[in-house]
Structures are given as structure tokens and as C-alpha cells.
Amino acid sequence: MAIELKQPRKNRPAWHKLTVSAVRALTGDAVEVTLAVPEHLRPAFDFKPGQHLTFQRVEPDGSEVRRSYSLASTPRELAERGTLRLGIRSIPKGSFSGYANRSLQPGDVLEVLPPLGHFCTDIRPDRHYGSVVAGSGITPIIAIATAALESGATVTLLYSNRTEDTTMFLPELRELERV
Incomplete structure (x- = not known):
């Protein structure tokens, strides 16, 4: 008899639905997307500057697309306004980036993972x-x-x-x- 031992799974972050509150053109090929984070989800979306969000979208052909984009906002904005901002530059044949730049509108709902990533530092006033x-x-x-x-x-x-x-x-x- 063979028994397969597996490492216990770490808790995987859950997908959450966030509403787009604003889309602002930054350049001819880039937008700033602002997401409203409900009060009850703010602890899950607490972050360090430099982290990113991952989005999930089902394409018209049924395929699933996941893309990550860096946050441009600060934790203070999340605490005071309940919003997260990020920049998305459209790339040629970019599935999500093209969608965000051409079609995304306030009121749209996106599936989002809580912030991830290690491109961050502890902010200290004496540095x-x-x-x-x-x-x-x-x-x-x-x-x-x-x-x-x-x-x-x-x-x-x-x-x-x-x-x-x-x-x-x-x-x-x-x-x-x-x-």
C-alpha cells in the first residue's frame, strides 16, 4: 500500500468582486483605474506601497485571463477614501490591458485578489x-x-x-x- 503525503496547503487568497469607481485617461494608451473597496473588505486589501493586484476575467471565447497591475495609491487612500488606484498601459494584443483602456467604465465589477508582491519597503520618516x-x-x-x-x-x-x-x-x- 502506498500513501502519498502532501504538504498542507497554505491559505490561498480568495477572489473578491470590486466595483470600478473611476477610469481616468493618463496618456493616449494608459488609464488610471480606481476601485471602491467596501468597508468589510478593507482589512483583506491592506497593502504596502509597491504591491500589485491580480485581476481575473473570462474572455468572450470562454478562456480565463489573469493579469497583475501595480498599485499607484497609498495605504492612507485606502483608509481615508476606501479606494485603490492603479495604472494600466495598453500593450499590443494585450487582452486585459486593451479591455481596461477601451471598455472599462465606472460601475463595472472586477474579480480581484488581495494585494500581493514583495516589491516594497518599510517606510520610515528618517530615511x-x-x-x-x-x-x-x-x-x-x-x-x-x-x-x-x-x-x-x-x-x-x-x-x-x-x-x-x-x-x-x-x-x-x-x-x-x-x-
Whole structure:
């Protein structure tokens, strides 16, 4: 008789339905999506700046698509407004990114996993943070930089983009520059 021993499964995060509260064009090929997080789900969606959300969507042909996008918001926004913001740049033949940029509207409901990822740091007011970033890579960095500045820390950011017209979160970056 053979007995197969398996490692106990860690609790897998559950999918939750979140409502899109806003979609804002950032550039000609990128949008900021804001999700409303109900009060009872806020503990599950607590996060560190730099983490991402994973979305699940069933395509018209029945296939399932999962994509992850970095959060641009800070934990303070979740606590005060109950919202999460993220940036999605459309890529050629991108199933979810194309859908988000062309069709996503306020009121739509998306299936979302709670925040995941290790591209984050503990924010401390006595530290100086520095980043070198290009293109859509600004999304997690804007969350980290904003949270760091909110805490009283200092930040140096070197950011490169093709043109000013393709710069995601340009107004927010200009505002951070004034802080």
C-alpha cells in the first residue's frame, strides 16, 4: 500500500468582486483605474506601497485571463477614501490591458485578489529613498514615493519616458516635485 503525503496547503487568497469607481485617461494608451473597496473588505486589501493586484476575467471565447497591475495609491487612500488606484498601459494584443483602456467604465465589477508582491519597503520618516524608473514602471514607485513623503522621508526620483505625452501620472509627479 502506498500513501502519498502532501504538504498542507497554505491559505490561498480568495477572489473578491470590486466595483470600478473611476477610469481616468493618463496618456493616449494608459488609464488610471480606481476601485471602491467596501468597508468589510478593507482589512483583506491592506497593502504596502509597491504591491500589485491580480485581476481575473473570462474572455468572450470562454478562456480565463489573469493579469497583475501595480498599485499607484497609498495605504492612507485606502483608509481615508476606501479606494485603490492603479495604472494600466495598453500593450499590443494585450487582452486585459486593451479591455481596461477601451471598455472599462465606472460601475463595472472586477474579480480581484488581495494585494500581493514583495516589491516594497518599510517606510520610515528618517530615511532617504531613491529610484531610477522608466515608462509604466512609475506606477509602484509613485505609491512608494508618495507614502515616503507623507511620512516625512525624502525622495530622489530619476524618471525617463519617451515623451511628456506618454508620461503616466504626470500631474501627480509635478505635485510631488513641489513637496
